[in-house]
């Protein structure tokens with residue numbers, strides 16, 4: 017017998033959705049969450065857990081929801097994720113892609129169940145160990161930095177997080193629009209870290225207000241760099257200097273912090289990742305026409321599938337298999353058109369995705385008032401000095417030891433987008449757990465050794481006692 021259909025979230029009307037920066041859906045009720053959890057097959061070897069970079073015990077919390085124990089479902093999530101409520105909204109849910117039900121039917125709505133666990137479960141602040149002497153400076157209050165802060169403060173280390181912004185959350189507050197992630201959701205998670213003893217220093221920028229040496233002189237025993245990757249990559253085509261070629265990061269940050277954003281009527285966005293989709297959907301909400309130009313197909317697009325679907329429903333014009341070749345301007349040196357060429361897919365490239373190949377003679381023009389490149393980003397590391405001793409990779413990301421997260425400078429660790437390049441929240445969290453463990457090993461090697469030594473099981477079990 018086929019399983020019951022997936023329980024669908026309820027949405028506000030499409031017309032209203034297109035005009036509001038409020039969250040457009042309501043999440044599950046308790047009853048709906050229990051019903052959806054009831055579809056889970058509780059596999060013996062759950063592929064969903066392996067598919068999650070942070071190995072969240074999905075099966076266990078889905079089971080807790082099925083039993084109506086939302087407190088336990090929240091607790092299980094919070095053990096691995098310092099910001100479970102945010103992930104209940106924006107996680108790309110690699111777990112759902114591997115859900116066994118998904119082979120023939122719709123997979124379990126795992127992300128929605130995580131959201132329900134956080135909506136209805138009691139938030140219990142994790143216990144922290146007694147304060148130690150060692151102090152750790154964390155630069156960047158995004159998912160990576162907050163994860164390291166969480167893991168270290170739990171172990172008793174004194175943690176100070178520095179960020180150039182006036183608030184914590186990184187891209188979750190300065191990039192992802194409010195209609196996908198309401199700000200009060202993240203605030204609750206950050207507040208919990210404050211309660212646990214994490215200190216925050218806002219409006220402090222490494223490379224401007226201080227540098228790595230300053231932190232060492234100030235007596236920090238280890239430093240963590242989690243500064244993300246928000247420097248837009250250039251398209252490397254003619255016309256990028258024109259007025260009206262705008263920065264995706266700057267527009268998203270202006271929208272996120274509710275600063276005035278003056279967008280023209282017709283916007284062309286290059287790329288089809290989360291950044292591109294978020295800008296396109298925001299522009300629609302401001303009453304603008306937004307067109308996405310993407311050189312591959314929907315199948316290869318890096319944005320979350322449901323975001324692409326929602327963008328399409330809201331009226332974003334997504335042109336697949338199209339690449340810009342030149343940005344054309346008017347007499348005022350302002351963008352007026354993008355000349356594009358149609359593509360077809362060839363053999364797979366290094367990323368495993370089929371390489372787009374231009375179709376000769378298929379050039380055409382898209383009239384536009386603004387062009388926003390959103391093809392990729394890299395970390396902003398121009399502040400690094402040669403004698404800082406931080407090696408970079410050929411992708412201009414920070415090189416780190418794969419097992420400890422330590423950079424080429426002893427005592428300086430890194431994780432998240434500044435190491436991985438643009439990735440996802442859950443991947444950054446997973447890597448940051450590893451780096452926090454690396455910092456712990458660096459600062460307290462004997463204790464770390466003890467914690468990681470698996471005591472040998474005696475040959476006979478249970479071992480013999482004197483009474484035997």
Ligand SMILES: Cc1cc2nc3c(=O)[nH]c(=O)nc-3n(C[C@H](O)[C@H](O)[C@H](O)COP(=O)(O)OP(=O)(O)OC[C@H]3O[C@@H](n4cnc5c(N)ncnc54)[C@H](O)[C@@H]3O)c2cc1C
Pocket residue numbers: 106107108155156157158159160161178179180181185186187188191192193220221222223242243244245246268290291294320396431432433434438439440441442444
């Ligand atoms: C628009 C957009 C939408 C996205 N959508 C999704 C999604 O739906 N799902 C998903 O999983 N992922 C999504 N991502 C990716 C995800 O947000 C990132 O992978 C993740 O936030 C990276 O975490 P991080 O901690 O490494 O860096 P960030 O979140 O970028 O945080 C870095 C922090 O470092 C600070 N910083 C930078 N330079 C300095 C400096 N010199 N001094 C002090 N502080 C500094 C920044 O202010 C920032 O707070 C999206 C990204 C963007 C841009």
